[in-house]
Structure formats: C-alpha cells, structure tokens
Amino acid sequence: NAGVTQTPKFRILKIGQSMTLQCTQDMNHNYMYWYRQDPGMGLKLIYYSVGAGITDKGEVPNGYNVSRSTTEDFPLRLELAAPSQTSVYFCASSSGTGLSNQPQHFGDGTRLSIL
Amino acid sequence: GENVEQHPSTLSVQEGDSAVIKCTYSDSASNYFPWYKQELGKRPQLIIDIRSNVGEKKDQRIAVTLNKTAKHFSLHITETQPEDSAVYFCAASSSFSGNTGKLIFGQGTTLQVKP
Numbered sequence: 001n002a003g004v005t006q007t008p009k010f011r012i013l014k015i016g017q018s019m020t021l022q023c024t025q026d027m028n029h030n031y032m033y034w035y036r037q038d039p040g041m042g043l044k045l046i047y048y049s050v051g052a053g054i055t056d057k058g059e060v061p062n063g064y065n066v067s068r069s070t071t072e073d074f075p076l077r078l079e080l081a082a083p084s085q086t087s088v089y090f091c092a093s094s095s096g097t098g099l100s101n102q103p104q105h106f107g108d109g110t111r112l113s114i115l
Numbered sequence: 116g117e118n119v120e121q122h123p124s125t126l127s128v129q130e131g132d133s134a135v136i137k138c139t140y141s142d143s144a145s146n147y148f149p150w151y152k153q154e155l156g157k158r159p160q161l162i163i164d165i166r167s168n169v170g171e172k173k174d175q176r177i178a179v180t181l182n183k184t185a186k187h188f189s190l191h192i193t194e195t196q197p198e199d200s201a202v203y204f205c206a207a208s209s210s211f212s213g214n215t216g217k218l219i220f221g222q223g224t225t226l227q228v229k230p
Contacts, residue, residue: 031216042204042220043159050215058217090158096216101147101208104218106158 002026006091006107013081013114021076021110023091031094032074033058033104034066036087043090049074081114088112117142119207121221129229134195136224138205139187145207148188149218150179153202162203163190195228202226 007022025032030051035043045058049068063085065077074093078085088111092104118141128134140148149164165172165179165188172179178191192199202225206218 033217042222043218045217048215048217056215094216096214101214101216103149103161103164104216106160108158 004091004093004105004107006089006110008110009108010111011113013078013112015081015083015114017081018077018079019081019112021078021089021091021112023074023076023107024072025074025091025093025105026072027093027095027105028071029093029095029105030071031096031104032068033092033094034064034074034076035090035092036060036085037090037109038087046076046089078112083114086112086114117145117207117209117219119205119219119221121205121224123224124222125225125227127227127229128195130195130197132195134192134199134226134228136190136203136205136226137187138189138207138221139185140207140219141186142207142209143186144209145186147208148179148181149206149208150190151204151206151220153204153223155201159204192226195226197228197230200226200228 004025033048034046044060047066049055088109090109091107094102094104096102121138146167151159152162153159176193181188202223205221
C-alpha cells in the first residue's frame, strides 16, 4: 500500500516556467490537500478537494491551480513560476466525511527551487 | 478566521526528562486536534490526535490533553529519547459548517533531546 505518492521529489525551475506537481493516493480517500512549507515554517494550505470535480482555495492559492478529475489524483499547477514559490510542497489525503474529521496522511514532498 | 498559536518555538531537554508543548486555538467550533512529528527533510507524520469529546488521550510515552473551556491543548512526551528530536506541529479542525477536513497548523516547536 503506497499511500500518498508525490512526483517529482526535486525540481529546479527558471522564473516564468510552468510545471505540474503530481499527487496520487491509493487509499480511496475523498479529501485531498496541497500545502507549502517554507524553511523553518509551518504548513500553509494552498488548495483542497472534498471529492472528484470539487476544489476550493486555501490560505495561499495565488499563483497556483488544481484539478481533481479522479478520486486518486490531485495535481498542482504552477503557471508562471516566481522566486517566492520556492518551497517544499506536500500533498495529503484523508478519509474524512461530512460528519467527522480523520487524520491527514502526507506524501514525501516535492522540493522546488525557482531561480 | 481560525488561528492556532503554538509555544514554545524551541525546546531543549535532557534525555529522560519530560517535554510539554502547548497550543491555543481561536475557533470554539474546533473539535479535532492532531499532532504531527516532522523529522528533518521528511514528511509530517501523525503521532496522536484527540477529539473534543475527551479530555486526555495516551499512547505509550505520548499524551495529549484538551481544555475546551480555555481553548488549549498540550502534547506531553515523557522519558524523552534522542530519537524524539524533531519539529512538532499541532493543528485544529472543525467538522461543522460544511466539513472539509481542513487543518489549521501551529507554527511548530523544534524539540532537541540531549543525550
């Protein structure tokens, strides 16, 4: 059981380039999340999804887009990379329902540098 | 919006001593409180969680207490070991008002256990 899988693990981008961070989970979780973690800081929610076809903004959505066409996959898109987007990006999922919260399970992260 | 404050930001203890990390939350509707441990360069991993219908939960050397009236919760680690050295994050979430499972994280506490 792989859990939450993120690719790539590392990436260096030039300013203005675009890329997609991939996230897939094999636990049949409805809820998925994208966070960014700047050095020495906590986790900030970028976007989240409560099911296929449903996405919504978190605390820091500017400069990012997401889609959720299947239960398993939740890719994060950077359209015009900026140095401020240099960070570690974590994807997470949970089996939460509308009635109760459940623990979030995290992937290993993608370390992204914008130069 | 919801806010979670975590203290202290750094904590150094001798091996075998106890460590306590405290968090306060602002949203009285919060009813789920997980704690995550993050080792350097690794993913956050859930170590314990508590729901608002209980005041304390234990798992071996780790315990969490919750005071709903004061809106604060604490992580207690007894008999600390060098492998407990990591960054610890508290978080809070509410399952009311259209549950999304979103977590609001504290700023993190860097725990150093000295041999």
